[in-house]
Amino acid sequence: MTGFPSPSGRPESAPNALFRLFAPGLAALGGIAIVLAGLALTVSEPLFLPDGPRLEQAVEDGELPPPPTTAEFRAPAPAASLDAEPPAPDRYDLTLSLQRGDTVEKMLADIGVTDDDRRAISAALAALLKKNKLANGETIALSLQTLPDQPDAPRVLALSIRPQPEREYLIQRREDGAYVGEEKTYKVGPRLARVEAEISGSFHTSGTKAGVPASAMGELIKALSYDVDFQRELRGGGRFLVLLEQLVTSDGRVTHPGRLLYGELRLPKRTVTVVRFRPQGGADQFFNADGESVIRSFLRTPMDASRITSRFGMREHPILGFSAMHAGVDFAAPTGTPVLAAGNGRVSMAGSNGGYGIYVKLEHTSQVATAYAHLSRLGPGIRPGVSVRQGQVIGFVGSTGMSTGPHLHYEFHRDGKPVNPLTQKYAMRNTLTGKDLARFQQVVREHRGQSRSAPQIAQQ
DSSP, X not given: OOOEEOTTSSEEXXXXXXXXHHHHHHXXXXXXXXXXXXXXXXXXXXXTOOOHHHHHHHHHTTSSOOOOOGGGGOOOOOOOOTTSOOOOOEEEXXXXXXXXXXXXXXHHHHTTOOHHHHHHHXXXXXXXXXXXXXXXXXXXXXXXXXXXXXXXXXXXXXXXXXXXXXXXXXXXXXXXXXXXXXXXXXXXXXXXXXXXXXXXXXXXHHHHHHTOOHHHHHHHXXXXXXXXXXXXXXXXXXXXXXXXXXXXXXXXXXXXXXXXXXXXXXOSSOEEEEEEEOOTTXXXXXXXXXXXXXXXXXXXXXXXXXXXXXXXXXXXXXXXXXXXXEOSEEEEOOTXXXXXXXXXXXXXXXXXXXXXXXXXXXXXXSSEEEEEEEEEEEOTTOOTTOEEOTTOEEEEEBOOSSOSSSEEEEEEEETTEEEOGGGOOOOOEEEOOHHHHHHHHHHHHHHHHHHHHSOBOOOO
């Protein structure tokens, strides 16, 4: 085959001749492509596209992809240098609980802390505690560090023990490896808080579930007991609001969960209010919204009872099976519900009493006595001859003796004979007057406003 003449005069093949003819043009096109690629890397919008509104509309209609941004062409981060510093040693927190027979040094040994560190920490802590001992269950908070060359021997950076919310013992590690101790104290001050919730089932349980401390809930029930028939009036439901005065440290820890300042029980037909107030020269008491003391001669019901299961009068005995006089009123309640003394008096009997089971009888006057039967156990210090005050816990609901289930059998005696407790009438005592009444009315206005604005306690 005859070839094409080359620049040297020798024949050459057709492909080589074609390449030689078009090579300059191809090189020029390649240069243009490189230039265009470089421009694409430096501009924030693609070349040869419509601009302004036409470009935005084209993107929205899906005819064109969104324009790239300079961030999409950002250069990758440089690789880490071989001379870079290693990552910081791991730090973590650990909480331990002191058990019977434990010491702080023994607990530190259990997690692998070195002998020298354990001895130094124990010495620093002993200097702070002096002769005080830590109680079983005390919480010990640790800040630890794991070193790469000692993975099984953590270093203690700090140790904290706070036996009371207002007092903390702190051990810290210095840069030179020594441990120093510090006792920190926190100021304690009052803070208002409120609880507002629906009543579901037991009033006491509803309150404690909503966040009211048990002691404050007990105060509220006792204050309302003089005026509220729990078994009847709570049958239709209700809602309550409580204003509490808590004690908290300067860093927010609660040292006292709260005493009752103000309470409202909103029943279907009325609202009952109780307010804590101290008259001039007197002690704290609870008054209703009109300034009348809530204390009556006797409690209307001696417990937080929501249901009467048997009334006073003739009935068929549930166990013996024949008609007999029922000399009291039965209140259904869970086992362990506190039973309160209906009034001030003296214990004339406390203990087992035949079909009554565990039984307490109180003499209030020479004519009036009350009795409480089927208890699961007696209240603290309740025995014959001791004096009790109104509202004191004298026992707990049970089902001892001739009983078909947990309840309180409550009797009221006049001149040695049982009478219906629910028909007894009691007059109010002690009404505020003069300057005391003016101060009280101001307190009521303040507490009503605070009970709406104070922060709500989280439900438990």
